[in-house]
Amino acid sequence: MASNLKIDVQDKDLLVTLREFFRLILEQEDISAIFVSQRLPMKNTIMPALVTDSKTLDRTDPLAPAFPINGAKLLSRLTRKSSGEKIAAVLRPCEIRAFTELLKLKQGKTDDLIIIGIDCLGAFRNTDYFRFVEKNPERSTELFIDSVLSGKGTTAGGIDLAPACKACEFPIAPNNADISIGLIGIDVKNQVLIEARTSAGEEICKKLNLSETKKTAERKTAVDNLVAQRIEYRDKMFAETRDTVDNLEKLTAYLAGCINCYNCRVACPVCYCKECVFVTDVFYHEPSQYLHWAKRKGILKMPSDTLFYHITRLAHSSMACVGCGQCSNACPNEISVMELFRTVAEKTQSAFGYEAGRSLDEPPPLSVFEKDEFLEVAQT
Amino acid sequence: MEDFEPVIVAFVCNWCTYTAADLAGTSRLSYPKNIRLIRVMCTGMVDPQYVIKALLEGADGVLVSGCHPGDCHYINGNYKARRRIKLLKTILPQIGFEQERLKLTWIGASDGIRFAEIMRELVDQLTEIGQSQAKLKMVI
Structure with a gap:
């Protein structure tokens, strides 16, 4: 039942396009806030934030290779009781999967929540990320995205992904995301894939008037290859750790x-x-x-x-x-x-x-x- | 090691296995003195943590024993225990504890004879596989 939609990338700038997409979602009448990773104004670092003012979305940075905290626990705090208002949350696949586990334990609710999953390009270890932004104070995320999505590899600026990301076989949002943003195997200089996976997701996308598209064979191949690579790393890690x-x-x-x-x-x-x-x-x-x-x-x-x-x-x-x-x-x-x-x-x-x-x-x-x-x- | 006497910590449920142990005693049945019985109200309350602590403290074996399936005084505690033991039996061998060091049995209140038999079997098995690694090595 999922519909495949797309947004066009403005001026070949993926980040700006995503920010604009989040702004449109936040400006919808029934959505009061969006939970998304932000580059903090006081320091060149990334933390999740609850954003209500769409003007501050120009610091949103969901693809920075920084993963200081798993947002599932924070989302559990935001949703354990009804606030009476609806929020949208932009999460990595592992954050959605962890939140699913918390939902099973009744430590969170989805009644007033729109989950937006985004293809995960991985992240560095915390300490590696600090080194990375120190070396690349400007446009560090762009450097990383280009390196990963152009196929040059995940080693941006000589720093590689955290072992957890290298071993992760779930780079795509799980099925219970309302909306999934697809980047891997997509021509992101021109467009981004938006999948509306649930009726709540469909409803929002309908209001945004997104045009339809088809899932391409390139996307499937790119995702399959990435997953295969990750599984190979993972299984080697399992074998080595077992021996240790x-x-x-x-x-x-x-x-x-x-x-x-x-x-x-x-x-x-x-x-x-x-x-x-x-x-x-x-x-x-x-x-x-x-x-x-x-x-x-x-x-x-x-x-x-x-x-x-x-x-x-x-x-x-x-x-x-x-x-x-x-x-x-x-x-x-x-x-x-x-x-x-x-x-x-x-x-x-x-x-x-x-x-x-x-x-x-x-x-x-x-x-x-x-x-x-x-x-x-x-x-x- | 000829004079090795295994130490076994047994978590036994109040309603069945503890009563069976009591029956074995009052029936003057003899069973090895290697067993340290800990009476719990139900096997369903045995947190995996109890088993882990006992093994790390140097117990050569841990027994969890309760009512037969369907006979639980609290309706289903023993089914929950069975899942927890399954979990532990998946984790513990990965860090070098032999499968034999953790045992789950169902011994009904009237099974005094069976209780004594199982204790003898358990001591024999553990004597054969020898001392636990936790006893021999430094555990941090």
Whole structure:
């Protein structure tokens, strides 16, 4: 039922065209605000923002290779109760997929929300992005877009995508986006593909009077090739990570730099508990307890419970992991948290025939059960 | 290691397996003393975290045991437990814990004899595979 539409690119400038598209959406009567990445006025950096004044949309920058935070958690704050007004949100595919997981947990609503997905060109690690804009203070996003969409590769200015993006097989918005903006395999010097995927999306696009177009074979080929490339990288990453953590000693080495700051938990869009057990006083042990533990093996690494924390998080959230890589981004000590999570999550999700973020119709596996399943798990 | 005695932490439900253990005791059945029973109201309340903590603290094996499917005192807690154990059995081998170190069984309240049998089997199995890696290596 999706309709394929297009917008013409003005003066061969993709960013300006997208900004104009967002302005038209924001100026629609029933839409009060648009949630979209902005280049901040006070510093050359990118953060999501809730925009109500269309004049400020000239700093909108949804394609900058910066991904400081997964917007799903922020969107959950904006939609957990009705504000009485409708908003549109421009999101990367992994943000939509993470939001889908939160919707399943009733930590967000779509009643007053229009989800606009945009083809993701990937992003750099936070620290890499800062280096990138320092080297290219002007038109950094344009440089990146040109490099990626012209096929010259993702290494703009000598800096490459974050591993999470290189391993991401979902560069296109998932089906529950109301509107999807297509760039990959499209002649973006001239036009941008707009897909209205839901009736709400259709309604908006109708008001914008967009002309129709067809999905081309070039787009399909370009997307398929990109996904194949990503899957190849991903599977290599899985194999390497498996070898690196396949016993406790190796996993201990893998996580040796961890200082239990729990940044990965804070950055994770699908770590859903309102209050995490690891920040309660459950783990403020008695001083005598630490001494007891230390005496057992002659040494106790402090802070303790590091492995316990990470394995627990694997058990609690790997099922919902969408692979956005914010955990790695947030780690102050450069632990490859994303690689560990995705590698374990691949097995846990496939054990339940589940794929995080795929569909709202699939309940989180640990929230349901069947009477006759996994019979091999229990000894009779 | 000949004198290796595995340590087993068992989370047993109040209504079935704990009662079965009680029955085994009052029936004067003997079973190995390697088991540390932790009574919980239902296997459905055993957070994966409990199992992980026990294994990292050096337990050689963890047993979760409750009512037979269909007999749960809380209607369906044991079905939920089964999914959680499935999850753990997917994660733990990836970081080097043998499948045998985590076991889920259903032992009804009247199965005192079965309780004793399963405990003996479990101790034999764990004695065979030896000490847990968490006991031998530094765990951070």
